[in-house]
Amino acid sequence: MNAREVAGAAARRLEAAGLEDARFEAEVLVREAAGISRAAYFAGAVLEGEARRRLEAWLERREQREPLAYITGWREFYGRRFAVGPGVLIPRPETELLVEIALEELRGAPGATVVEVGTGSGAVAVSVAAEAPAARMAATDISPVALRFARLNAAAHAPGVQLLLGNLATPIGRADIVLANLPYIPSAEIDALEPEVSRWEPRVALDGGSDGLRLVRELIADCAVRLRPKLLALEVGFGQAEPVAALGRAAGARAALVVDLAGINRVVCLRWA
Numbered sequence: 001m002n003a004r005e006v007a008g009a010a011a012r013r014l015e016a017a018g019l020e021d022a023r024f025e026a027e028v029l030v031r032e033a034a035g036i037s038r039a040a041y042f043a044g045a046v047l048e049g050e051a052r053r054r055l056e057a058w059l060e061r062r063e064q065r066e067p068l069a070y071i072t073g074w075r076e077f078y079g080r081r082f083a084v085g086p087g088v089l090i091p092r093p094e095t096e097l098l099v100e101i102a103l104e105e106l107r108g109a110p111g112a113t114v115v116e117v118g119t120g121s122g123a124v125a126v127s128v129a130a131e132a133p134a135a136r137m138a139a140t141d142i143s144p145v146a147l148r149f150a151r152l153n154a155a156a157h158a159p160g161v162q163l164l165l166g167n168l169a170t171p172i173g174r175a176d177i178v179l180a181n182l183p184y185i186p187s188a189e190i191d192a193l194e195p196e197v198s199r200w201e202p203r204v205a206l207d208g209g210s211d212g213l214r215l216v217r218e219l220i221a222d223c224a225v226r227l228r229p230k231l232l233a234l235e236v237g238f239g240q241a242e243p244v245a246a247l248g249r250a251a252g253a254r255a256a257l258v259v260d261l262a263g264i265n266r267v268v269c270l271r272w273a
Helices: 003-016 022-034 038-042 050-063 068-072 093-106 123-131 144-157 187-192 195-200 214-227 241-250
Strands: 074-077 080-083 113-117 136-141 162-165 177-180 231-235 254-259 265-271
Touching (some): 003 022, 093 113, 093 265, 241 265
Parallel strands (some): 177 231
């Protein structure tokens, strides 16, 4: 069977497993398993031997709702491939807003010190460093597993990123710009999320405490009292932007909201100077 025929059969299996994007995912899995381009896929490339065995193993994993990105080992973010796997949060498209906000800020101060707190795979920090090499870029995470992926991604795209193990911004002494996509899902809501998230992604990267804002509060307080960055940009969940903006104002900051492509207030920008 050629690749497209194999993908058709794979899509039917994934549809039966309840996946909405079964046809797209089947094509991705077939192409990745065979190591072929999209052009070769449509030109009638044949899958056989090891490629078929690899695909079968991957389909079984996806039927168990393991995330596609964990199976292929990568996720695209801001035009680059980032290594991901079990133990690290999968980058989401909406998080690219943090990169765009940082790059806009850096146009007026290209050599500024930028810190990403809770970097996970390093997608934001590495993307900023790759796009703005004059910036001094550092990133922190509490998870040694996540930092292993971040180091792989930094080595591939922006080797100058400084990666530090520690809670929130505690390893950092100063910063002009602080970026953070912290865990913001209320603890009681995690188990109701889709299985790819609730069963597979690391809870430490999801759980934001009883109201989802425990770590956000801690970081705002640290920035207000100790770091005093010119900008703190925080990604937040649906309905959280106004409460987070209020926390920032209570800490002496000016607050502005940035919407994502869906029209949702996705990032809260806090400024102390």
